Amino acid sequence: MAGVGLSVGAVARRLGVPPSTLRTWGRRYGIGPSRHSAGGHRRYDDADVARLELMNRLILDGVPPEEAARSALATETGTLPPAIPSLAGSAKGRGGHRLTVPDATxxxxxxxxxxxxxxxxxxxxxxxxxxxxxxxxxxxxxxxxxxxxxxxxxxxxxxxxxxxxxxxxxxxxxxxxxxxAAQAAETPPLTARPVLLACAPEEQHSLPLYALGAALAGERISVRVLGARVPARALGESMRRLGPAAVFVWSQTSWTGDPAPLAELPGSRPPARLIIGGPGWEDGRLPASAHRVGSLPAALAEVRAALGRA
Ligand code: B12
Missing domain, CATH: 1.10.1240 (Methyltransferase, Methionine Synthase (B12-binding Domains); Chain A, domain 1)
Structure with a gap:
């Protein structure tokens, strides 16, 4: 693509979308070509194409176009952040990809x-x-x-x-x-009321729940991991049935971070502490009762507080 960049038609063929779609994306979401040819035609450079490929993939994965465009525009498509030590060579896969990991060890x-x-x-x-x-x-x-x-x-x-x-x-x-499971079998939980761990509705990123679950089991705290994509009604029903001491809800992405269902969760006596984590939650509309945490240690501390542990 040296120098001149690709035309709308060439990028459209590469992505498998009609040229009119590319023009709409440019107009509507501001994700378009960075330059024009001498004749005034739109030209996409490598970074433009990388951004559009990312946006297209996100859409194919079910992300709404506006959100996909925002993610793609926020993504640095060229070099990786200089502050992060490169694992070049050592972490190079068969596909020739490289990975940079924060604070590599x-x-x-x-x-x-x-x-x-x-x-x-x-x-x-x-x-x-x-x-x-x-x-x-x-x-x-x-x-x-x-x-x-x-x-x-x-x-x-x-x-x-x-x-x-x-x-x-x-x-x-x-x-x-x-x-x-091994922790719970080895040293049975000391707490009667469990802690429920659930992803927000439609949220597929569930690993932080499993990390929290394993860490709590190691502290002999009874846990139920409900996993990915938990409908609000199912979480409410689990709360009624299990009478948890705390409920932790995770949202990784902004399209699952609507706080409205949190306000609908059933009350109980004694009340369950509502703890929420993950970068997806929309600030501003969170229920006043929610305790927001930004790390695994902070989530553990909130659960301990809910259980009256130091
Ligand atoms: C693994 C993964 C997947 C797996 C999930 C498997 C599973 N069972 O969880 C799969 C392959 C299914 C998946 C799917 C998708 N994913 Co994904 N995924 C990831 C990945 C690599 C890790 C997710 C994770 O566990 N994050 C948790 C920790 C490790 O990361 P973090 O949230 O950034 O951590 C910060 C804080 O949250 C906090 N923190 C860390 N750990 C903990 C723990 C607790 C308890 C707390 C409270 C806080 C906390 O500290 C960190 C620093 O601030 C992320 C990259 C990323 N950075 O998260 C992408 C990522 C979240 N995925 C992304 C996307 C777009 C998707 C898809 C839409 C498309 C796709 N092809 O990737 C789908 C659909 C998802 C959906 N609808 O829910 C984007 C989201 C972009 C955005 N706009 O938000 C990310 C950021 C990748 C990227 N950079 O493009 N994904």
Whole structure:
């Protein structure tokens, strides 16, 4: 694409959408070509095309166009952030992709490398080893979350490695669920009222719930992980049936962060503490009773407070 950039028709063919759609996206969402040819024709450079490819993929994955455009425009399509040490070479997968992980360590490098190679047995060994050695809270904070964030950034920049995201997520979820079950079997919970952990309706990103679940099980706190995409009615029904001490609801993305269903959750006596986490929640309209947390340690502290533990 050196120098002149691609025409509307060429980009449309590449994405498999009509040229009129590209023009509409440009007009409506401000995601269009950065330059024009000498003759005044619209020209898309590499960064424009990368952004449009990302937007198109998000739409194909079910994200509303406006949201997809906002994500694509907010994504740095060129170089990765300079402050983050590069894992170039060491974490290079067969597909030639590279990954940058915040505060990379030998452990994150090894997991990133195994993930990019889709080497499931090694991923399982590394994740299981970290959970046994460091416990769920530390393993999540220092190993799992940084690698997931690195993978998400890579996906945002290239539109690629979705398959890596899926395989790694599966390994992490299995390992965290197994860890929670092992902890509960080894040292039965001390608390009578459980803590419910649920994703917001339609929210598929559930791994933080499993991390919190495993960390709570390690503290002998009884937990029920309801998992991804929990309809508000199902969460309400679970609250009526189980009488939890606390309910934690996760929203990763803004299209699942509508706080309205939170206000409809049933009351109880004694009341359940409502704790919400994740970058998706829309500030401003959150119920006054909600305790918002921004990290796994903060979520653990809120749950302990709900249970009257120091
Ligand atoms: C794994 C993953 C998936 C898996 C989820 C599997 C599962 N069982 O959870 C799958 C493949 C299913 C998936 C699907 C999609 N995903 Co996805 N996914 C991710 C990924 C890589 C990790 C998600 C995660 O667990 N995040 C939790 C932690 C690790 O990350 P974090 O939230 O950024 O962490 C911050 C805070 O939340 C806090 N924190 C960290 N851990 C914890 C724990 C607790 C308890 C608390 C309170 C706070 C906290 O600290 C961090 C620093 O501030 C993220 C990248 C990312 N950065 O999150 C993308 C990401 C969330 N996905 C994204 C998208 C777009 C999608 C899809 C729409 C399309 C796609 N192909 O990727 C679909 C549909 C999702 C839907 N409708 O719900 C985007 C969202 C963009 C946006 N606008 O919000 C992201 C950010 C990737 C990206 N950069 O493009 N995804």
């Amino acid at each position: 030998p452990a994150t490098r090894a997991l990133a490398r195994a993930a990019l190679a889709m080497d499931t047995p090694t991923m399982r060994d590394l994740i299981g080893g970290a959970l046994r050695r460091d416990g769920a809270e530390r393993a999540w904070q220092e190993l799992l979350a940084p690698v997931l964030i690195g993978i998400g950034d890579r996906h945002a920049a290239t539109g690629a490695i979705i398959e890596v995201e899926h395989v790694l997520s599966g390994c992490i979820q299995d390992a965290l669920a197994a860890e929670a």
